[in-house]
Amino acid sequence: MLALIAYYQQRIKTSFIVQSQYRVALAIWMIGLVLEPVIYLVVWRTVAESSGGQVGGFTPGGFAAYYIVLMVVMHLTQIWHMWEMEYLIRDGTMSGRLLRPIHPIHQDVSENIAYKVLMLIVVVPATLFLVVVFQPEIQTSLWAVLLFLPAILLAAMLAFLVGWLVALAAFWTTRTLAINEFYFISMFFFAGQVAPLELLPDFIRRIADLLPFRWMLSFPVELFLGRLNPQAALEGFSAQVIWIGLAWLALRWVWTQGVRRYGAVGG
Amino acid sequence: MAVIQVDNLRKVYQVHQREAGLGAALKSLLVRKMDEVRAVDSLSFQVEVGEVVGFLGPNGAGKTTSLKMLAGLLHPSGGEAKVLGYTPERRERGFLSQITLVMGQRNQLVWDIPAIDSFELNRAVYRIPLSDYKRTLDELTHLLGLEPILNKPVRNLSLGERMKCEIAGALLHRPRVLFLDEPTIGLDVTAQKRIREFIAEYNRRHEAAVLLTSHYMADVEALCKRVIVIHHGKLLFDGDLSDLVAKFAPTKTISIHLEDDRADLSAYGEVISREEGQITLRVPRAETTRVTTRLLADMPVTDFTVQDPPIEDVIETVFAEPDATALKVN
Structure with missing residues (x-):
């Protein structure tokens, strides 16, 4: 365990050094991260204002709160490794990782953590800026705010495991774009990105409850904004834990099968 | 004691076969014809x-595939390999901590940072105690002449410098078994020589077993007493390098120095060069003694040498055979 901590320290330090060299790329990623929720926020505010002040219980200030918190949670739960895995496998770079006596997932976990921490330098001021500009309204309770942090941690774990599982498709196909797109479209609808899940038709909400996506993004946001009663919060945490267990089991199995299939291309 | 034990190892790839053209492409969406390729x-x-x-x-021939199976990267389709008593494809920590595979130029180093930072990372990965790490790093720095390049970002290094750093990174944990796939490829003669000397020195100091592939016969001649030759995934020869030449080189070359370099020597063998009194003949290996005796008796020879052909030519002869497996001797 101590050895693993030492590895994480070293790897996160290295990731800081590497990532901070690409300031322009980081800036572009950040603009994307901020811009997406701002677009939805502006659209939904306009809809709310033109429909007599609110839509399904969301006021313009409510939408502002929803999308600003969503942006923060999106940053803290994001995973991009499915875009890299295809290259690592197709190009044979995965070989170098497989030769080391440590599971390759640890490298991605530490890079993921490093990026999220590094980018707080931009996410925090961006959030404050949006708060000043869009004047969010939040009516929540202390317990909900306190539980926000564990909900985010579990959401980030779940998102990472599911994302990595999706990434492993690259062991079977060298054209993972379609699979990745399917994953992100699912997030778009079922994780509360295009609209708060409360505003979607009943049957979509029921599907969303059965899939992992809500628990990866929307749930911590709903919790923070005080839109869940204690029972719904408990159900949410249970869903997160169950999905983490399932994803972990699936990941172990798929990883073993994938490595068995691995072609170790190239020199 | 055998550190690498390979028994009837096989690797079969399923390869998707398709004819050229749009029709074949559309057909392959529905039905795929798979072919088996026996790499090993x-x-x-x-x-x-x-x-x-x-x-x-x-x-x-299946060299790299074999090395990848022995390093645990590929699962064999059949047979068995044991390295240091471990089954490679299980990729246990104890196994991976004691071997290394160097291939190409991009295994050990993080592109954007100096090599020394990547080495630190390897120290954490392989759990190398600090004192051992410092000692090994000093030794590698000295042997490979890394001092001036350790602190430069890897992307700014030349090919040779990068390869030296790759090799150092691959050996920081002092592996007992080294799989080296073309470790000198693309390097200039000086860098090749340095790496060659280093491998010999590492082997001597640490008693490490080394399995090396190279297209440069100078590497093989300098480092390997024994060679294993494979072709189409099958073993063709396993034995001393000198025996390979003896068995597979059908000819020897005789160089003689004559006062009169216009003499007709075609009766003795095939004349392959004639330069300022120096004449080189190619003769069948079995005839060498007889031809030499006759030449010395018949001609006013002032100097002569008998040589095996260059190892490159021998290898070329071996693989040029239409059915190379017919030449199998072991």
């Missing part, structure tokens, strides 16, 4: 502690 076919050999073995064969 019933390969058996063993390598002892401290041995340096050259692993030779033309492109596509």
Whole structure:
């Protein structure tokens, strides 16, 4: 365990050094991260204002709160490794990782953590800026705010495991774009990105409850904004834990099968 | 004691076959014809502690596939391999901590940072105690002449400098078994020589077993007493390099120096060069003694040498045979 901590320290330090060299790329990623929720926020505010002040219980200030918190949670739960895995496998770079006596997932976990921490330098001021500009309204309770942090941690774990599982498709196909797109479209609808899940038709909400996506993004946001009663919060945490267990089991199995299939291309 | 034990090792790839053209492409959406390619076919050999073995064969012979199976990257389709008593494809920590595979130029180093930072990362990965790490790093720095390049970002290094850093990174944990796939490829003669000397020195100091592939015969001649030759995934020869030449080189070359370099020597053998009194003949290996005796008796020879052909030519002869497996001797 101590050895693993030492590895994480070293790897996160290295990731800081590497990532901070690409300031322009980081800036572009950040603009994307901020811009997406701002677009939805502006659209939904306009809809709310033109429909007599609110839509399904969301006021313009409510939408502002929803999308600003969503942006923060999106940053803290994001995973991009499915875009890299295809290259690592197709190009044979995965070989170098497989030769080391440590599971390759640890490298991605530490890079993921490093990026999220590094980018707080931009996410925090961006959030404050949006708060000043869009004047969010939040009516929540202390317990909900306190539980926000564990909900985010579990959401980030779940998102990472599911994302990595999706990434492993690259062991079977060298054209993972379609699979990745399917994953992100699912997030778009079922994780509360295009609209708060409360505003979607009943049957979509029921599907969303059965899939992992809500628990990866929307749930911590709903919790923070005080839109869940204690029972719904408990159900949410249970869903997160169950999905983490399932994803972990699936990941172990798929990883073993994938490595068995691995072609170790190239020199 | 054998550190590498290979018994009937096989690797079969399923390859999707398709004819050219749009029609075939559309058809392949529905029905796919798969072909089997036997990359490694019933390969058996063993390598002892401290041995340096050259692993030779033309492109596509199955050398790299074999090395990847032995390093645990590929799962064999059949047979068995044991390295240091471990089954490679299980990729246990104890196994991975004691081996290394150097291939190409991009295994050990993080592109954007100085090599020394990547080495630190390897220290954490391999759990190398600080004192051991410092000692090994000093040794590698000295042997490979890394001092001036350790603190430069890897992307700013030349090919040779990068390869030296790759090799250092691959050896920080002092592996007992080294799989080296073309470690000198693309390097200039000086860098090749340095890496060659280094491998010999590492082998001597640490009694590490080395299995090495190279297209540069100078590497093989300098490092490997024993060679394993494979072709189409099958073992063709396993033995001393000198025996390979004796068995597969059908000819020898005789160079003689004559006062009169216009003499007709075609009766003795095939004349392959004639330069300022120096004449080189190619003769069948079995005829060498007889031809030499006759030449010395018949001609006013002032100097002569008998040589095996260059190892490159021998290897070329071996692989040029239409059915190379017919030449199998072991």
